Amino acid sequence: MIMNKGLSNVISVIILIFIILLVLVPMLYYLEYSSQYNAVTQSVVNNYVYLKNLQISQVTTGHPSLYYNGSSIFLIYSNGTFVPPSNLTIVSILYLNSNGIWVNVTSIKYPLVVSQGQLINLPSYTSGKPIIIVTSLGNIFFLQPGSSIGPFATASKGGVEILAQIYTKNGPLSVSANITSNIYGSLKNYTTPVAFPNQTGTFTVKAPQYVYYQNSKGQIVTGVFYNWIKLGSGTLNSTTTQGVKVTLQGQPLVLIANYSVITTTVNLKICTNDPNVPITVNIDGSNYTITRSYTVQVPAGYVNITLYTLQFNDTTQQQQGIIKHYIYSNSTYNGNVYTARSFILFIPPSSSQTPVVYIKYYNNYNYYEIYIYGYKLPGSVNLILNDTVYNYNKYYWIIGGNYSFSPTGIVNIPYSYGAQTVTFQYSNGTYFEYIFPNIPSYVIINQPMNIEVYYDIIIYWTSLS
Numbered sequence: 001m002i003m004n005k006g007l008s009n010v011i012s013v014i015i016l017i018f019i020i021l022l023v024l025v026p027m028l029y030y031l032e033y034s035s036q037y038n039a040v041t042q043s044v045v046n047n048y049v050y051l052k053n054l055q056i057s058q059v060t061t062g063h064p065s066l067y068y069n070g071s072s073i074f075l076i077y078s079n080g081t082f083v084p085p086s087n088l089t090i091v092s093i094l095y096l097n098s099n100g101i102w103v104n105v106t107s108i109k110y111p112l113v114v115s116q117g118q119l120i121n122l123p124s125y126t127s128g129k130p131i132i133i134v135t136s137l138g139n140i141f142f143l144q145p146g147s148s149i150g151p152f153a154t155a156s157k158g159g160v161e162i163l164a165q166i167y168t169k170n171g172p173l174s175v176s177a178n179i180t181s182n183i184y185g186s187l188k189n190y191t192t193p194v195a196f197p198n199q200t201g202t203f204t205v206k207a208p209q210y211v212y213y214q215n216s217k218g219q220i221v222t223g224v225f226y227n228w229i230k231l232g233s234g235t236l237n238s239t240t241t242q243g244v245k246v247t248l249q250g251q252p253l254v255l256i257a258n259y260s261v262i263t264t265t266v267n268l269k270i271c272t273n274d275p276n277v278p279i280t281v282n283i284d285g286s287n288y289t290i291t292r293s294y295t296v297q298v299p300a301g302y303v304n305i306t307l308y309t310l311q312f313n314d315t316t317q318q319q320q321g322i323i324k325h326y327i328y329s330n331s332t333y334n335g336n337v338y339t340a341r342s343f344i345l346f347i348p349p350s351s352s353q354t355p356v357v358y359i360k361y362y363n364n365y366n367y368y369e370i371y372i373y374g375y376k377l378p379g380s381v382n383l384i385l386n387d388t389v390y391n392y393n394k395y396y397w398i399i400g401g402n403y404s405f406s407p408t409g410i411v412n413i414p415y416s417y418g419a420q421t422v423t424f425q426y427s428n429g430t431y432f433e434y435i436f437p438n439i440p441s442y443v444i445i446n447q448p449m450n451i452e453v454y455y456d457i458i459i460y461w462t463s464l465s
Contacts, residue, residue: 052137058086059141062197064114065150067161068143069193070128070174073120077194088114089136091113095126102132111136124216146162146174147172147264148254159197160234162205163259164191166213166223173213174219177257181205192257199248201440202448206243207257210346212302219285220344222301223259230255264300267357269293274326276316279309279359290359300349305331306342313367321369321427321448323397326361333357367397368445373452381408383453385443392453398445405443407453413461425449 043212059066063086067074075088090112094102107123122131133141141149145152146165164177177192183203184196207228213221228239233251236244236454246255275292283296284286284304307328314324331338333345334355374392383390385403401465409418420438424432427448434440436458443451 028205046080048137052139055086055088055135055137055139059088059139059150062150064088064117065148065195066133066141066143067148067193067195068131068145069163069176070145071122071124071126073122073131073133073143074117074193074195075114075120076117076197090133091112091136092132092134093120093122094132094134095122095129096131097129104362127216146172146256159195159199160253160255161195161244162192162255162257164192164207164211164259166221166259166261167226168221168261173261175211175213175223177208177211179205179207181256187209200250202247204243204245205255209242210262210301211257211259212344214304214344215285217285218282218304219307220260220299220302220304224262224301224349226258226260228255229258229447262299262301262349265297265352266300266347266349266351267295268298268303268347269295269354271356271361272359272361274312274314274361277312277314279307279312279324281359282306282308293426295354300351301345302344302346304342304344307359308400310341312361314363323367324363325365325367325399327364329360329362331357331359366400368400369448370396370398370445371450372396373450375452375454376456378410378412378455381410381417381455383407383451400446401444403443403445405440409455409458415457415461416459417455419453419459420458421454423450423452423454425452 058064062077064075064077064436067076073093091110093105093108095105097103099372105122105126108120112120125264128145130142130144133143135141143149146163160183161177162181164175164179165172166175167173174193178186179190179192179194181190181203182188183199183205207225209225211223211356213223215221225242226240228236228244230236230239233249234255235247235249236255238244246253248360268283270281270283270288270290270291272290278289278291280287281290282305287308288294297445309328311325311327315327317324328341329339331343336345338345345357372390372392372394374381374383377392382392384406385398405422407419407422409416418436420436422434422439424430424443
């Protein structure tokens with residue numbers, strides 16, 4: 001019995017050890033795996049944070065620099081090299097709509113990988129709106145119109161970015177302006193916004209006296225040059241003249257040609273060469289109905305004119321059987337000819353005489369009232385002019401021109417009916433009569449007229465038997 005009890009204790013100990021090993025080994029394995037997993041996860045998180053911060057460092061040091069002018073995004077690698085090489089992957093561009101909601105710009109194909117300087121044109125509905133650029137690493141770059149992130153310089157050379165804006169009571173409006181500069185040696189024209197990275201030395205730049213901004217409704221704000229705004233390091237020999245001498249100092253420099261709004265108003269006269277028919281003209285976003293001539297008060301400077309009436313019928317002679325059709329030809333102002341339906345002209349604020357815009361139409365064809373008369377009609381017959389079928393004893397408005405002429409007939413053995421006599425009687429008194437078989441194959445319609453067709457037997461059929 002004592003031996004059996006000792007054996008039983010040994011077995012119990014063995015079973016207990018087995019149970020402990022069965023539970024402890026997986027637990028130790030789990031603890032080791034969990035420790036490794038946490039280390040890997042932490043490593044991934046740390047790497048992501050590193051890459052995200054690295055991307056911010058890249059952009060803020062010019063790899064690439066971002067500039068938004070209100071309608072396009074400029075991406076410029078402006079600061080030499082960066083290690084590691086910097087690509088920027090854009091997964092979304094959002095704009096702030098009029099309801100205060102950030103909306104994704106869906107016309108761009110994402111992801112957009114940027115590895116060299118490029119221009120991203122945005123759709124017109126984003127114009128002047130703040131934007132957000134979202135990258136694949138989760139970075140968000142916020143840009144107002146006319147703002148930038150990152151410099152345009154290297155450690156040893158300066159760079160310059162030239163912008164233009166009209167300053168209004170609601171804030172600045174970014175505009176495109178044609179400037180002249182000799183930054184590359186000879187004088188050349190450039191369109192703002194323009195950036196000249198990695199430049200040094202002295203150069204000249206001249207801005208135009210007037211610029212304008214046009215919104216989506218066609219309304220125009222005109223600006224007159226006020227001063228240069230200097231952001232960054234550099235010197236100007238003047239800030240109040242359109243043309244200035246600029247000296248870079250090895251650091252980024254932003255020059256803004258600043259314009260003030262022209263508030264002077266002037267009278268503008270619109271004339272048309274057809275005194276009978278009103279036309280619709282849009283002037284700076286507002287519609288006007290003009291008959292013969294009309295004078296409207298507009299802000300001085302640039303004026304946007306769009307023609308809504310491109311063709312019309314003049315019916316003042318309809319009782320005489322004539323309707324004239326007109327089509328837009330051109331517009332003239334101050335010696336300039338505009339053939340497009342929409343154009344922008346410039347009225348100086350100091351204009352002493354009322355400027356006049358002449359809108360010209362030309363009479364490209366007329367409708368004439370034609371009476372088609374048929375006498376002694378043998379049944380279902382009609383008149384065909386240029387493949388168009390006209391019934392007899394009716395009035396028609398027909399465009400003037402040369403027409404093929406074909407009066408139909410009826411074969412009715414033993415004889416056939418057809419046009420026996422045809423008469424063309426014009427409104428000016430001209431009269432032509434034709435008798436079968438000398439029926440004409442064409443007719444000239446160049447005034448109101450009567451076409452008369454007299455039907456009778458034209459062929460007798462004779463039996464051969």
